[in-house]
Amino acid sequence: MTDDQTAIEFRDVSFTLPDGKTLLSNLNLRVQAGETLVLLGRSGSGKTTTMKLINRLIDPTAGEVRVERKPTVEWDPIRLRRRIGYVIQEVGLFPHLTVEENIGVVPRLEGWEPERIRERARVLLAMVGLDADRFAARFPRELSGGQRQRIGVARALAADPPVILLDEPFGALDPITRREIQREFKTLQQELKKTMVFVTHDIAEAFVLGNRIALLKDGELILLDVPRALLQSEHPEARAFAECFYDAQSSGSSV
């Protein structure tokens, strides 16, 4: 793999809170253009911290993060963030905006014409499988959890950013909806070929969606490889997740 295929790169990155607590230590990581990298780990393992370093919601206390080969600290944070779609758990939708307005946030910030924004919202709603006529004027609280999450994905895609960050986007959904939306997302992913960084603590989800998985524990990278390799690893944390995966498989087949 050559260097210009690298979309995001972490070089010896650490992040320490002012009170001295280290959330991330010495992370080295490359995300290839067009791949989906899953950050897997328990709560507090440093997944979300890693993600926030990419769009400069926080800056590293040591090392550097590069996006499109340029260190993030040299990016204007506003410009950087508008090139990166961001999906967080369902609460991330603005409750005071309609579906159409939520999807149009970044295009509006970018100064698009209202007509173009409306058109784009319709295209994206269709892409995530929602009928624009029915949903465009609704408010987030009038939607089901699965619908909200689809809107969240549509919103992140609105200004066609090359990179998309997803922080446990499907975490609050019921298992069936979750399975459905994962399948849809997978299709979308293959169509769009965006660079994606996907945070989850669900190993099954990581298997379905990830080209590669980065396993984190206590702020350290334990393993970075294709999903299958995780099942064969001897590392206790990898085995804990692997067991979880087998349990889910067996109980899932009995349903």
Place this chain on the structure above:
Amino acid sequence: MTLFEFFSRNARELLTLTFEHLFLVVVSTGIAILIGVPLGILLTRKPSLSKPVLGFANIMQTVPSLALFGFLIPLNIYLFHVKIVGGIGARTAIVALVLYALLPIIRNTFTGISSVDPAIRDAGRGMGMTDRQLLFQVELPLALGVIIAGVRVATVICVGTATIAAAIDAGGLGRYIFRGLRANDNVLILAGAVPAALIAMGADLALGYVERTIQFSSAVKAKSRRLLWSSVVGLLAFLGVAYFFAGKSAGRIAVGSKDFTEQVILGEILAQAIEGKTGLPVVRRFDLGGNLAHEALVAGEIDLYVEYTGTALLAILKSPPLTDPPEVLRRVKSEYARRFNLEWTEPLGFNNTFAILVRGEDAKKFNLKTISDAAKVSAQWRAGFGQDFMSRADGYPGFARTYGFHFEETREMDLSLTYRALVDKQVDLVAGNSTDGLISRYGLVQLEDDRHYFPPYDAVPVVRQVTLEAHPEIGTALKQLGGILTVDEMRKLNYAVDGEKRQPRDVAQEFLRLKGIAR
């Protein structure tokens, strides 16, 4: 007279007072919003400021309104030669109301924005919103309901507090309440209190409705944001103009009065005498509470009012009691000229002092003329005194000592009840006010203060020296009022207003005609 009759008879005045009241509330709440919301936003950006700012706003809320007025009146703060703070009238009332309304608005803006879900804020920042975009497109719209709840509380506080603004001549429904309290007239009190309560309830309901519906309205879009800004600018302009005109109308002679019937009648007498004699335009700024009339005079907010020599000596100059009337007048005259540049003109002729009163039949039976006469026969008597008389320097303890009174019982009661108690023979001697209209009405006899225990309270117009220099004809007009009123005449005028419910303006006019001063 029932409340409904009162309203139908005084519909126009009621409407005027209601508008004055609404004006005070709208202008002060508006200014409080324009100051409080940006300040609340600032606090969310600089949290270290939140303790001192909220602390200050908290303290302002605990200051009693009359004390706050008293503090604001002597201030003279100018901006481009326009007085913006100080003096009496609507402007000072607005400043005080704004200070009261600030706390809920600042606090709710701060809390509303602070309690926006951090995940939503992160989503906005993560999508590339600048701080300003985050504030206007996410935080403020989401905090709007809480902010409006704060405005709602502030408005209700303003409606209530604005009733007290009548004490500094700011108008409003408080005028009825103060007038009613003074005349012990429940219908008048209700005439002010009921509309004020209705305004408060109406404002509360309306803003409560806005608060509920706002949550369902959609975003602050570009167009409506422009609308918002132009309405803010418009409101700002309106408030500026309103605040400016809320001040004193310049170039007119302002006659003041304290907040009881006799003072309002005397204020009318001064005003009509000046109007009739000089033709100068006169504004009436009556019903000033506490010592506010004096402070307004010193501050140049009014040009003259009637003061009592004893009050000036004890309450304003804080001198020990003196009892010789000419000496007291000389003393206050020279001190006022030296300290305040104020001029005492001719005494009006009557002395509104404490009146030691007995029933007419007792006076006849025991042949009582003086207080000393009464002291001799009073061993079995019960006495009734107001709270004021029991506590003040020239009150009960010295009085009993000077005349050697030993009452069987001394009852402390509200001044307005003492006359009734005397007539009903529940007590045998009371201390009232010598000019009270009820004295002649109940056939009571005032005993002479033969040992000169009470300081004199001669009523005298006090005028600003600069006003007299600018308009010497005012001095001439006041001179003809010298010695014009006896205690008995003053009692009759007071009774005409308090007892017969006539207008002070008409009573004063009739009196001046009778004396040949007005045609």
